[in-house]
Amino acid sequence: MMQLLGGVIVIVAFAAIIRKYETRTVLLIAGALMCLIGGVMGQFMDSFVKTMIHGSLVPTICTVMGFAFVMKHTECDQHLVHALSGLISKSHAVIIPLAMLVTWWLNIAVTSAAGAAAAIGSILIPALIAAGVHPAMAGAAILAGTWGSTISPGNTHVAFISKMASVDVMYVVLETAVPAIIASFVVAIALTLVAAVKKEGPSKARQQALESEGDASLTAKLKVNPLKALAPIIPLVILVVTNLNLPMIKAMGISKVSVPAAMIIGCVIALLIARANPQEVTKNFFKGMGEAYGSIIGLIIAAAVFTQGMQAMGLTDALLTYMKDSESIAKIAGSFGPFIIAILCGSGDAAALAFNGAITPHAATFGMNMVDLGSLAQISGAIGRSTSPVAGAAIICATLAKVSPMELAKRNIIPMLAGVITFLILF
Structure with a gap:
């Protein structure tokens, strides 16, 4: 009876998230209610406070967001x-997959999906449209690339998984990078095929019609400063180089650099390159840290409380009992569960955090390790979010392309499904 009631609460919670109720509020209320019914209300605050002051999770996520604000x-x-953008606009034959892949790689540096959609989409979507790509396909290409952050050292879930598995953040990144990269190419190819079938690729007729309208917003250019262009990827280069254990790096006496340290170094270099006001850079860095704590850390805290509530109601043990006899069931649940929920609610975070908090710590029970199962859930959730018509990134891309978000979702569903299946097979 207790498990049945808990199941009802979980279903109602996810239904509320799908209906766009505030995720943190829903998870906190559901978690508190389950803890209360389970008779362990004291564990509500224990879980809340423990997550709130976590020694590695909080600094990593906050400094990454601080760096993002400095870059902006x-x-x-x-x-x-x-x-x-210039490279993309000149590559008509491969313009759609190239735009998607460029967005994917840039999203590693600009880790927020919505932030990447705004920063990258505001440039590339007009460039694609100006090259004769159908507006809906232009928006879909950028949206399809907004899950590149899944292999970023600054990704919330990467830090969360590394904490659970007691491994380094870069270990999680390097473990998942190759299958994720291959899956991204599968998405790019599938999206290109969709564009070919729908005849929405570069068209001289659309290009000429656009030129005749003289839309100045599609031809606006920025004089690029090469050093400024390199600044956003500096922390990533530092992290990869110092974590690969190359003999040359060891010989130079360079040790591994932590994510917070890499982000702060990146901010200092950006300050010097841009010759910015140190006071303003500092203000924006801490503003970003505050934003990270209020939104991202807040969501992780709420998910931890929700997970505690599931344990109190016996739901976690019931799920483990069901899954432990079949590794294939665990893999399918870890991929398609977050994928489908993310499509419905527009966020890969809630489903992936709930799954990783409740199920992933017990991965060994059904023949897997925490890094594999946790990464499977978080990447699948992110791919699903890049398919959702109600995701923030989708709404931004659709607005920039001046089409309905549903038009983007229609074009992305097959490519993203191909991507999640590819990642599942490879991983």
């Missing part, structure tokens, strides 16, 4: 996007 303040992110 110094306009380094815009210089990077503009530097690549």
Whole structure:
């Protein structure tokens, strides 16, 4: 009876999230209610406080967001996007997959899906449309690339998984990078085929019609500063180089650099390159840290409380009992569960965090390890979010393309499904 009631609460919670109720509020209320019914209300606050002051999770996520705010303040992110937009606009034969892949790789540096959609989409969507690509396909190409952050050292879920598995953040990144990259190429190819079937690729007729309208917003250019364009990727280069254990790096006496340290170094270099006001850079860095704590850390806290409630109601043990006899069931649940929920509610975070908090710590029970199962859930959720018509990134891309978000979702569903299946098979 207790498990049945808990199941009802979980279903109602996810239904509320799908109906766009505030995710943190829903998870906190559901978690508190389950803890109360389970007779362990004291564990509600224990879980809340423990997550709130976590020693590695909080610094990693907050400094990454601080760095993102500095990149926006110094306009380094815009210089990077503009530097690549010229290459894309001249590559008509492969313009759609190239735009999707460029967005995917840039999303590793600009880790927020909505932030990447705004920063990258505001440049590349007009460039694609100007090249004769159908507006809906232009928006879909950028949206399809907004899950590249899944292999970023600054990704919330990567930090969460590394904490659970007691491994380094870069270990999680390097473990998942190759299958994720291959899946991204599968998405790009599938999206290109969709564009070919729908005849929405570069068209001289559309291009000429656009030129005759003289839309100045599609021809606006920024004079690119190469150093500013390189600034957003500096922390990523530092992290990868110092974590690969190359003999040359060891010989130079360079040790592994942590994510917070890499982000702060990146901010200092950006400050010098942009010759920005140190006071303003500092203000924006801490503003970003505050935003990260209020939104991302807040969501992780709420998910931890929700997970505690599931344990109190016996739901976690019931799920483990069902899954432990079949590794295939665990893999399918870890991929298609977050994928489908993310499509419905527009967020890959809630489903992936709930799954990783409740199920992933017990991965060994059904023949897997925490890094594999946790990464499977978080990447599948992110791919699903890049398919959802109600995701923030989709709404931004649709607005920039001046089409309905549903038009983007229709074009992305097959490519993204191909991507999640590819990742499942490879991983």
